[in-house]
Amino acid sequence: KNQVEQSPQSLIILEGKNCTLQCNYTVSPFSNLRWYKQDTGRGPVSLTIMTFSENTKSNGRYTATLDADTKQSSLHITASQLSDSASYICVVSTDRGSTLGRLYFGRGTQLTVWP
Amino acid sequence: SQTIHQWPATLVQPVGSPLSLECTVEGTSNPNLYWYRQAAGRGLQLLFYSVGIGQISSEVPQNLSASRPQDRQFILSSKKLLLSDSGFYLCAWSVRGTQPQHFGDGTRLSIL
Numbered sequence: 292k293n294q295v296e297q298s299p300q301s302l303i304i305l306e307g308k309n310c311t312l313q314c315n316y317t318v319s320p321f322s323n324l325r326w327y328k329q330d331t332g333r334g335p336v337s338l339t340i341m342t343f344s345e346n347t348k349s350n351g352r353y354t355a356t357l358d359a360d361t362k363q364s365s366l367h368i369t370a371s372q373l374s375d376s377a378s379y380i381c382v383v384s385t386d387r388g389s390t391l392g393r394l395y396f397g398r399g400t401q402l403t404v405w406p
Numbered sequence: 407s408q409t410i411h412q413w414p415a416t417l418v419q420p421v422g423s424p425l426s427l428e429c430t431v432e433g434t435s436n437p438n439l440y441w442y443r444q445a446a447g448r449g450l451q452l453l454f455y456s457v458g459i460g461q462i463s464s465e466v467p468q469n470l471s472a473s474r475p476q477d478r479q480f481i482l483s484s485k486k487l488l489l490s491d492s493g494f495y496l497c498a499w500s501v502r503g504t505q506p507q508h509f510g511d512g513t514r515l516s517i518l
């Protein structure tokens with residue numbers, strides 16, 4: 292069964308600290324993995340996208356890693372800021388060039404950054 | 407640059423009333439368009455997608471319908487809302503042949 296599991300479900304950290312969010316998937320065949328950030332009451336915004344051959348992708352203070360062998364991904368946030376408080380969603384695609392890729396969404400990790 | 411607009415931002419409707427949510431995209435042509443629902447504590451669920459005017463595909467059987475009267479306009483409708491239709495509805499678009507990349511800010515729908 293194709294699934295995307297994220298952990299932890301929620302996380303509280305102090306401003307300035309680093310944190311790592313996890314995403315494990317059983318989706319097959321794998322095409323790519325995307326991390327989104329969703330602020331409360333807003334739509335998700337794409338942070339990174341990685342294909343099978345990519346191990347690391349950075350976007351400012353956000354660094355995503357992918358291990359396609361173990362089917363695991365992580366999102367590392369460096370020097371957290373209050374504005375990082377949001378839900379972070381992992382999405383895996385089985386798209387292999389078709390018109391519409393089949394997407395599998397995790398339930399997200401709710402990150403709260405305290406001052 | 408491309409932008410996506412959804413309205414209204416919030417909506418409170420009684421059970422049995424009709425629904426119409428609108429989504430428009432600017433700055434691109436022939437996009438793929440998507441409607442998602444996000445229930446509290448759950449992941450995004452794809453409801454409908456469209457690859458062109460008048461072309462609608464439904465992912466899950468439900469009380470809702472979608473239409474695409476123009477290239478960059480996507481509408482989510484219902485004739486009679488149910489309590490279970492409450493949720494956060496998101497519209498998204500993508501370049502043809504790729505995944506949804508850009509989401510609107512959503513509509514929070516509450517059914518009373």
